[in-house]
Amino acid sequence: MSMAHDGLWSIGELAVHAGVTVKTIRFYSDRGLLPEASRSAGGHRRYGPDALERLRLIRSLRTLDVPVPEVRRILAEQDERGADEERGGTGGALEDAVAVRLRALGSELRALRWREAALRLVHECPPGERADRLRLIGSLTVPPSTAPLARFWRGWLPPRMPARSVGAFLEVAVPHLPDEPDPAQVLAFARLHALVTRPCSVGERPQPAAHRAARAGGAAVLYAGLAEAYELAGTQMRRGRQPGAGEALDGFVAAYADAYGTRDTPAFRRVLAGELAADPRLDGYWELAAVVTTAPGRPPEPTPGAAHDWLLAALRGQTAAGA
Known part of the structure; x- marks a missing residue:
């Protein structure tokens, strides 16, 4: 024509x-x-x-x-x-528009993968468990948000803790969610979300006694020292080492001693072991977080909670031997 x-x-x-x-x-x-x-x-x-x-x-x-x-x-x-x-x-308008669509598409694909894994979780579970799993999944957004976990830890951490210290702690405490989760990771995160959003029980202590550092700025000193000790302990755990004395344990105790403004002595270690043993436990949180962040078929990476338990076991073993 x-x-x-x-x-x-x-x-x-x-x-x-x-x-x-x-x-x-x-x-x-x-x-x-x-x-x-x-x-x-x-x-x-x-x-x-x-x-x-x-x-x-x-x-x-x-x-x-x-x-x-x-x-x-x-x-x-x-x-x-x-x-x-x-x-x-x-020119630039086209590049900007394409970049925006790529980011949006990435979010959409991530949401679809989480939704697919959630559907598989319900489809593959025994009929008697479906109601509970649907209830857990129903409380999540897709893709899920880690904001409730961050709010939980902000309430757990000591008040007036420096923002930089809080941010550093949240970076390791709040798990980074996988883009392509499997059903087990979806279930673990749903349980993790339920754990941090449930109402506190009557008489439940919101914070461990170890947060009550004696001197000003003690909280920042404590968590900075603990981060180093957890990293050292994680190295030992990856090597399959049993809890015991060494640089990791010394750094762990030094973090508390520095926060309290006291010296690391056998007596202090005995008191610290008893105080930490009596603190509220968050083992369930760390176990679920490890599942969320571990790729299928790979061994879990040591979490701060697992490293803390390893170091506490080392401390209790050392103080028991000394006694």
């Missing part, structure tokens, strides 16, 4: 060349994305030869799910730059 003598196409002719409907062209024209060149004597839209390439670009962008306002920005930038083929005809 050729153009009219004036070099312009009717809306129907443009639709045939572009392989779209007249309704589609009218939609883009009415929104200012595809300007018409003129109107016929009867008031019908007429389009120039550049309309076909512009329409193809619009269709390509919409196929990539780029929103209409972003398409308008891309076209406006293209009009400003001109048809310079060497520069590609598009």
Whole structure:
């Protein structure tokens, strides 16, 4: 089909060349994305030869799910730059729009993978467990948020603890969620979420006694020292070493001694072992967190909770031997 003598196409002719409907062209024209060149004597839209390439670009962008306002920005930038083929005809607006869609698509894919794993969790479990698993899953968003876990720890940590210290602790205490979880990881995170969002029991202590550091700034000193001790203990645990004396245990005790402004003595170690043994336990949290962060088929990485238990066992063994 050729153009009219004036070099312009009717809306129907443009639709045939572009392989779209007249309704589609009218939609883009009415929104200012595809300007018409003129109107016929009867008031019908007429389009120039550049309309076909512009329409193809619009269709390509919409196929990539780029929103209409972003398409308008891309076209406006293209009009400003001109048809310079060497520069590609598009610029920053296109790059920004594509980057936004890639991020959005990544989030959508992550949500779908979590939803798939949750469906498999319900589908594969015994019928008697389905109601409980549905209840756990129903309390989550998809993909899930770790904000409730961070709020839990902020309430657990000592008040007036420096923001930098809080951030460093949350980085290791709040598990990083996998992009492609398996059903076991979904179940572990759902149980973890239920654990941190349940109401506190009457008389339950919200914080361990070890948080009551004697001197100003003791909390920051304590948690900085514990982080180093946990890392050293984790190295021993990966090697299969049993709890015992060494650099990790000395650093663990030194963290508490520095926080309290006292010396590391056999008497202090005995008192510390008893105090830590009496503190509230969060073993369930760390066990679930280890499942969430461990890829299927791989051994779990030592969590701060597991390292704490290893060091406490070492301390109790040492003080018992000394007694």
